[in-house]
Amino acid sequence: xxxxxxxxxxxxxxxxxxxxxxxxxxxxxxxxxxxxxxxxxxxxxxxxxxxxxxxxxxxxxxxxxxxxxxxxxxxxxxxxxxxxxxxxxxxxxxxxxxxxxxxxxxxxxxxxxxxxxxxxxxxxxxxxxxxxxxxxxxxxxxxxxxxxxxxxxxxxxxxxxxxxxxxxxxxxxxxxxxxxxxxxxxxxxxxxxxxxxxxxxxxxxxxxxxxxxxxxxxxxxxxxxxxxxxxxxxxxxxxxxxxxxxxxxxxxxxxxxxxxxxxxxxxxxxxxxxxxxxxxxxxxxxxxxxxxxxxxxxxxxxxxxxxxxxxxxxxxxxxxxxxx
Numbered sequence: 204x205x206x207x208x209x210x211x212x213x214x215x216x217x218x219x220x221x222x223x224x225x226x227x228x229x230x231x232x233x234x235x236x237x238x239x240x241x242x243x244x245x246x247x248x249x250x251x252x253x254x255x256x257x258x259x260x261x262x263x264x265x266x267x268x269x270x271x272x273x274x275x276x277x278x279x280x281x282x283x284x285x286x287x288x289x290x291x292x293x294x295x296x297x298x299x300x301x302x303x304x305x306x307x308x309x310x311x312x313x314x315x316x317x318x319x320x321x322x323x324x325x326x327x328x329x330x331x332x333x334x335x336x337x338x339x340x341x342x343x344x345x346x347x348x349x350x351x352x353x354x355x356x357x358x359x360x361x362x363x364x365x366x367x368x369x370x371x372x373x374x375x376x377x378x379x380x381x382x383x384x385x386x387x388x389x390x391x392x393x394x395x396x397x398x399x400x401x402x403x404x405x406x407x408x409x410x411x412x413x414x415x416x417x418x419x420x421x422x423x424x425x426x427x428x429x430x431x432x433x434x435x436x437x438x439x440x441x442x443x444x445x446x447x448x449x450x451x452x453x454x455x456x457x458x459x460x461x462x463x464x465x466x467x468x469x470x471x472x473x474x475x476x477x478x479x480x481x482x483x484x485x486x487x488x489x490x491x492x493x494x495x496x497x498x499x500x501x502x503x504x505x506x507x508x509x510x511x512x513x514x515x516x517x518x519x520x521x522x523x524x525x526x527x
Contacts, residue, residue, distance in 0.1 A: 235527040238287040252279040300345045379486035382442040385477045392473040408467030408474040421478045
């Protein structure tokens with residue numbers, strides 16, 4: 204079962220509940236609709252609508268409240284009718300959900316939402332549901348997923364040409380350029396530095412680099428030469444791709460091996476030294492390694508596109524009587 208469906212269900216449980224009837228009213232069961240001989244009761248409709256009815260209905264004047272409630276409940280009733288049609292179709296095809304599948308689904312809900320058994324049961328009690336009620340909710344979700352896979356997904360084919368076209372269109376999204384992480388040290392220069400100041404800064408940069416060659420730790424030098432640097436904190440950057448540094452520094456940095464320190468590089472603010480701390484090689488995806496994922500994406504897209512037509516077909520072939 205898809206985790207997204209489970210999360211939606213548990214989110215509905217956690218959301219604030221709304222009493223389906225106005226204060227002081229007593230819910231009396233009756234028939235909301237008949238679907239190919241199967242009855243959907245008014246209590247089923249009220250219960251399904253708890254999480255979708257607008258809370259403002261509780262504050263609406265009694266004269267207009269019932270009409271607004273009926274308008275709000277009609278889309279919910281339509282959804283219940285579709286679910287009943289799908290369940291009937293699943294029975295025709297012999298599709299079932301085992302107790303083991305339900306146990307696994309509930310375990311997935313608990314794991315995804317960090318719920319113990321006691322916490323889940325408490326949430327259910329707060330929403331006036333039993334664990335048996337919740338298992339039935341999940342059973343319906345699993346049944347629909349199996350039904351859609353069999354009715355639509357199993358008939359959905361994907362050609363090699365479609366996979367290749369998708370790969371060509373999206374390959375740029377998966378391609379990853381070479382990236383580096385660096386430690387950076389700046390020997391600053393004033394905006395209008397004199398030739399003597401420029402030469403002094405260059406010499407200082409060269410001397411700092413020579414200290415690293417002699418065994419000094421570049422990170423220690425960065426902390427010592429950088430105002431406000433935090434003691435003991437590694438002054439390492441995030442990942443940097445080409446195009447994120449000014450050209451001269453980029454050329455110097457990407458040419459270095461891991462651990463290497465650049466010569467002083469002149470920039471607008473002064474002389475820069477960088478040490479490459481880590482390097483991520485470029486990644487160029489291949490069609491072979493992306494094929495299965497692409498096929499799944501195309502199947503899901505086609506399934507979504509065909510779902511509406513399939514639902515329309517179910518509805519047109521059904522005998523539905525709405526009594527609400």
